Each structure stands twice: as structure tokens, then as C-alpha cells.
Amino acid sequence: MRRKGVLLFAIGMALIAVPLIITSEFYVNLASQILIYALLAVSLNLLLGYGGMVSLGHASFVGLASYAAVLLLNAGFGQLASAVLAILFSTACGGLFGLLALRASGIGFLMITLALGQIVWGIAYRANTLTNGDNGLRYAARPHPFGIAIDSASSFYWFSLIVFAIALFFIWRVTRSPFGASLQGARDQPRRMRMLGHNVWLIQWLAFVLASFWGSVAGLLYVYYNLFISPHAISLQQSAEVLLMAILGGASALTGPIVGAVIITLVKNVVSTYFERWNSLLGAIFVVVIMFMPFGIVPGVRQLWARWRAPKKLERAA
């Protein structure tokens, strides 16, 4: 327990120190991107890992929050009001999407989320007068939360880190809460859970709303970072990539999607500058990981660690 605390503190300090150690603006910006995608993947994992619901439409919340924020800001709302209303709007859409998607389970659920994601993408792409179509929309300027400018690469990184840490803390609490236990129960034995008095549908819907809320927060960070939103950010490929992050890192662990987000974002942005076929490399990594660690990297490494430790423990006992 104490060792865990020390480890957590060390990781926290290291994350805070990133912009001080890495002075290259490119890599600090990359770190911010990783945080944004990690939050998106962790929020999706509430559905995937804890709820057992595979969604292929999670990037739509990036779009809904981003477009809403841009349009509200352009309509004359302040930064704070735009942010709050954008997240509310996007989360409410999540509530509606959950209502539709939870008509089905399994593949049916997946197909409905896919269709809903494509509808959001289609609107962004086609509703020229509102969204400027393929050209996308610019977000005027980053906000100044509490009067602090977050325009530089390092200050934006710290801002994202704070948001990410708060989100992760909340999501961690949810996974350890009675609701989290019910959500996991509904994943494993929905019929039994009903017979124990649980409203499985409502549990899953609330999880969907929670996931869309934190996905929308990630979306807001996305538009603050890029100061731009276009349909490309919410394409099917984006949704699939976020899903891949969670699966690669391990959907059964809270930290799994974070590891997945780090790897995929790095391969996409760093490797792609040296190696044109980065997509193939990503595919190869995925295949190798799934072959040797079918439940993803974090659970796989944990298993290896336990196996490596077990003989030592026995030795000590002897």
C-alpha cells in the first residue's frame, strides 16, 4: 500500500516535470495530445472494460463538444459559458445516444454506436453553413482559466494534466464504488443482476452518460489544443483508434487505456516522421501484444510480474 503511494507520487512528479525535462516544444505538445487521447480512451473504457459494451462511436463526443464550443463562442458566449454548455450539450447527446444504443446489446450495440458516430460525422461534413464542412472551424483562442494563460506548450500541458488527473481520480472512484461493482456485475451476469434487484438498463445507461461526459471533456481539451475542429477528428477511424488504445493497453485495468494511448499516439506522431508505413507497424504491435498478452499490456505485464515474484516469495518463505 505504501509502496503504491510512493510509486504514484513519483509518477505524478515525473509527469509534472515533463515540460522542464523535455524542452522541445514538439514533444511537450505531443505529451498534451497523449493526455487528451488517454482521457478519451479511459472514458471509453468505462463502457468497454467495466460495462462490457463495445462502442465504435466514442469520437463523436469530441466532435459534439468541439463544434458546440466553437459555435457558442462565435455566437458571443464567454469562454466559461461555452465550455460548460458545450459539455452539457454533448453529454445530453450522449444520453440520447445511450437511449438508442441500449435497445440492443453486443454486436447490435456496436452497430448502433457506429451508426450514431457516422451521423455526427455526416452532419459535420455536410452541414456546410453550420460546420463549414470539410474545411472545419477555427476556435478563436484558448481560455484563460483563473486568469492564467495556457497559450504556451508547457502551460497547456500542465492545464491538460490537471484536467486529466481530476478526471482519472473521479473515474477511479466510480470503478471502486457500489455503482462500479453493479456495472461490472451487469457486464458479467445481466440476468442474475436483475434477479438481485438491479436495474441493469439504467446502470448501463448511466455508464454511457458518464462515459460521454468525460469523452466530452476530452473533446473540449482537443479543440483547445488544436484551436480547430474538422470532420477528420471524428471519423470512424478515430473512434476505432480510441477503442484500439483501450484494448491494446488492457480494458480490464484502469491504467490500460492510458498505456494504449501513449503507444498509439507515439507511433502515429513520432514513428511516422521516420517511417512511412507506421500503420503497418501499429498493426504488427497490436498482433504481437494480443498474441502474447490477450488481455492487453497492463494485465499482461501484471501477470508476468506476479509470475516473476512468486518463486522469490516462496524462497523467502522457505
Added chain:
Amino acid sequence: MTPALEVVNLNKRFGGLPATRQVSLSVMPGERRLIIGPNGAGKTTLFNLITGDLTPDAGSVKLFGQELLKLPTQQRVHLGLARTYQILTLFPKETLCHNVVLALLGLDRMRWDVWTFLLGQSHLYDAAREALALVGLGASADRTVAETSYGERRRLEMAMALAQKPKVLLLDEPLAGLSQEERSQVRDVLARVPRDVTIVMIEHDMDSALAFAERITLLHYGEVIVEGTRSQVVADPRTKEVYLGD
């Protein structure tokens, strides 16, 4: 007196196959009712209709006078209905204790809490351990279901249902697949269930459950063939016909 459980003219067809035909039965509060019948007689289907896992084509199911058929399963549970499954339906990767905690949470408003740590809720864990001790699993509370034997899992099913302090308890073949010793353990557990709990029990094997039953309902091809006290049903020629053939 209002019956604890009242089923009237219940019908259910699976395609062309009638699984339940005009089934009516009335179980008084505190009664121990045994439902017997050969394989495919519709015993489990009857339970599934009562709990809401299946929707009947026609008929009525009342719990203490209240109509259940319009209610979803979880609301029926909140009214005091509990059941065990013939085919074990547990959470295999979790500990026995956690399994019972999920049962307790089902009736606790706290199940919507997204902030407090479940593991810190000692009142739930104490109650869960108590329920496990009641079925003789007190020492195994921290083992996972995957590490337990079949007989222990059957008793866990029972602990989960009993922990909810139901008014009407439906037991689907609680003795199936158990050894002699385990059977007597389960029978002891049943004997200790207080009389304010009404028990309806399905048992395929008459010998092992006869001692427990006060009244018996015999189902055959989805129909109630015989109903009465233990001795009446045992003496009835139709019982012999169904069980022994003519």
C-alpha cells in the same frame, strides 16, 4: 388470507410448443411448496414467468395480492421475490463475499453511489459474511467462486437469495448434483429458514425433497396434474403414472 404467491391460468407457448398450460396455484404465507414433475414439465418455465425472465401469453401472477406481470424483474425483487438458479448463475471471478454483497446492493439505495468505496462499506460485508455463515460457507468468504466446489456454489446461490431476506423464495433444484453429505447440509439450511419466508421449491427427484414439502404440485406437459398435501399427492394414482409410467 391473501396468498403469498398466486398464479392464475398462466399460459406460455414457445412457437407451437405449449410450455405452460392454464397453470394455477396458490401458495399461503409461510408455506413450503414443492413443485415436481419429469424433465420438460415446465417447472423452470413457471419460475421464469413468475420472476419476469419470460413474459406469459396470458394469465396473472400476484405477490401478496399485487399483480406482477407489468413489472420488470428488478421491481418484483424489491417487492420481496428471490430465486436461485438450477444452472448456476454466479460471478465466477469474484469472491463469495462479493457475490453476496452484489445481492445486498440490489436492495440498497447505495447501489447508485458513484463516489464511496464499496470495500469500505463494512455493514454490507458483515451482512454478507453472516449470510455465508448461515449456509456453512463462513470460512470460504474470501475465496473466489472459481476456487470452490459445485456443492459450495449451490450453497452460495442460496446465501445470495437468503441475504435479501425475501418474502417469497423460489428454489430451482437446490439439491441437484450434490453428494449425500451436501444434500443434508442444504436441507439443514432450508430447515433453518424462518417461517415468515414462503418457499417454493422445484425438485426433480421426489425422494430428496419430500420431507421438506407441506404441499406438492405435480406438473406434467405444462399442466397441473395433481395438487394437495404430501400424502395425498404421493398416494394419487396419477403421480405414479407420471413417474412410473403405466
